[in-house]
Amino acid sequence: MSDKRPVVVYGASGYTGRLVCEYLRELNVPFIAAGRDKARVQAVVEKIPGIETADHEVVGVEHNVDALARLFSGARVVSNMVGPFIKHGPEVVEACLAAGCHYTDTTGEQDWVLDAQARWGKAFAAKGLLLSPGIAQMYTTGEIAANICLETPGLDTLDILVLWKGFPTYASTQTIFTILKAKWYHLQQNKLVEWNQSETVEVNVPGQHATALALPWGGTSHPVWFKDDPRVANCRVVGGVFAREVMLNVVATQKMVEEKIKPLPPEQQEAALAEIAASVQAGMPPRENPRINTSLDSVHASGPLGRAHCVIHGNCNYKQTGLLQAYAAYSLLQQAPRRAGFASGCQAFGHRELLGVLRSFGLVLNPVVTVHS
Numbered sequence: 566m567s568d569k570r571p572v573v574v575y576g577a578s579g580y581t582g583r584l585v586c587e588y589l590r591e592l593n594v595p596f597i598a599a600g601r602d603k604a605r606v607q608a609v610v611e612k613i614p615g616i617e618t619a620d621h622e623v624v625g626v627e628h629n630v631d632a633l634a635r636l637f638s639g640a641r642v643v644s645n646m647v648g649p650f651i652k653h654g655p656e657v658v659e660a661c662l663a664a665g666c667h668y669t670d671t672t673g674e675q676d677w678v679l680d681a682q683a684r685w686g687k688a689f690a691a692k693g694l695l696l697s698p699g700i701a702q703m704y705t706t707g708e709i710a711a712n713i714c715l716e717t718p719g720l721d722t723l724d725i726l727v728l729w730k731g732f733p734t735y736a737s738t739q740t741i742f743t744i745l746k747a748k749w750y751h752l753q754q755n756k757l758v759e760w761n762q763s764e765t766v767e768v769n770v771p772g773q774h775a776t777a778l779a780l781p782w783g784g785t786s787h788p789v790w791f792k793d794d795p796r797v798a799n800c801r802v803v804g805g806v807f808a809r810e811v812m813l814n815v816v817a818t819q820k821m822v823e824e825k826i827k828p829l830p831p832e833q834q835e836a837a838l839a840e841i842a843a844s845v846q847a848g849m850p851p852r853e854n855p856r857i858n859t860s861l862d863s864v865h866a867s868g869p870l871g872r873a874h875c876v877i878h879g880n881c882n883y884k885q886t887g888l889l890q891a892y893a894a895y896s897l898l899q900q901a902p903r904r905a906g907f908a909s910g911c912q913a914f915g916h917r918e919l920l921g922v923l924r925s926f927g928l929v930l931n932p933v934v935t936v937h938s
Contacts, residue, residue, distance in 0.1 A: 570595040570622065572894045573637055573666075575657060576646030577623075578606045580734040580849050581671055581701075584887025585644050586621070587613050588926075592895045595620035599636060600647075601628055628653065633660035642894040645670040648736050649743035650677040650698065658685050658696070667694050667897050671701040671886055673740045675784040676747040682789065682907040690906025695913055697902075699786035700893055702885035703727050703804065705910040705919065706877055707862040708787060710932060712916035714866035714873040715796050717936050722867045723797060725787055726768055727804035728777060729860040729882045732811070732850055741815070742838040744783035745822045751781070752788040752800040760784060762823070765816060766803045771863050771876045771933075778812040779803035780819075790909040855880040860929075871938035877920075879929035892922045 572589060576582045577598035589596045590613065600606040603625025610616060610623055626636045628647070633656060637643055643666045645657045650672040658681060661668040668689070672678060681698050689696040699705070707727050714720060733741060750757035760781045768779045782804040791797040805812050818841070826837050860879040866872070879885060889910060896902075902913040910919060923929045 571641040572596040573643045578609045582646040585890045588888045588891030590619035599624045630659045634663040637664035642667045644890045669697045672698045686907030695902040700910040702882035704786045709916045710864040710875040713875045717873045719871045720866040720868040722799040724865040725802040726863040731858040749784035853881040874935045876933040
């Protein structure tokens with residue numbers, strides 16, 4: 566079965582999984598749309614525009630290593646959308662390793678990125694396989710901007726801002742509440758240093774007069790990716806949505822979690838957070854509107870005697886994520902990643918290449934870059 570369709574989209578019934586399938590169709594890549602509930606996956610896939618022209622099939626699978634490994638056997642790439650990843654990711658990674666598949670996901674959980682690197686990075690590298698958690702707009706587009714800044718030698722400090730307009734999907738909301746349980750880190754002189762989780766930042770937003778409220782957002786993937794990059798010694802990231810009222814609610818929720826939920830036993834914490842998350846976003850949000858759902862990735866890079874600033878304006882952050890995942894699979898079917906084992910999207914595929922893909926599908930403007938050196 567999998568020999569004919571080399572890409573598996575696991576969790577295809579979700580908002581982002583549907584978009585990954587949609588872009589795989591546009592890239593003419595055969596795929597298997599898989600999930601724990603086959604009927605639910607089928608109902609979602611049937612609504613993808615032009616799906617009748619895609620080489621695909623829908624499969625139901627149990628969420629355990631053996632069942633997943635059997636499904637992945639013969640495939641080459643697995644795009645995992647089943648989060649929270651710290652909870653559901655290990656079985657998928659283990660199954661990929663057993664089946665000899667590259668692994669990508671869209672996680673926003675810094676603790677999962679660190680865990681994946683520590684537990685499976687060397688094993689994937691030994692097999693020439695890619696382990697790339699966190700290929701998504703909220704992380705990869707900012708990583709592209711950071712790498713554009715780093716094209717100027719002598720800059721060692723990254724100050725990253727990620728903002729977007731819209732409302733998180735059900736899965737993203739689950740992730741937001743999951744990261745409230747974890748420790749968050751930024752990079753300071755090549756060491757991961759813990760954030761104060763109550764910290765908020767009033768940020769200047771390129772292209773508008775009003776400021777915005779931003780948060781460390783779980784620390785993000787960037788400090789992990791750049792920790793072993795000899796060009797970078799410091800990396801701090803803040804982000805969120807443009808709507809201040811939403812961010813104020815997030816701040817209030819963080820405070821409530823700290824005071825009322827963290828004192829509970831671990832299993833009760835998880836149940837309480839899941840219940841709150843479901844009450845915030847229980848269904849699938851509407852399809853993105855490029856006139857409304859915009860994104861902004863801004864990176865200030867600095868060094869002792871140099872400065873660079875890169876801004877990438879985009880739209881439809883979930884479409885950006887879907888395309889980045891689909892392109893990763895498309896690329897891996899044709900050539901080996903630039904780096905095997907644990908690697909970010911830019912480390913595996915090249916930041917200029919990923920920028921070109923986003924540009925070619927009309928999802929981002931040409932970056933606005935200012936350099937002083």
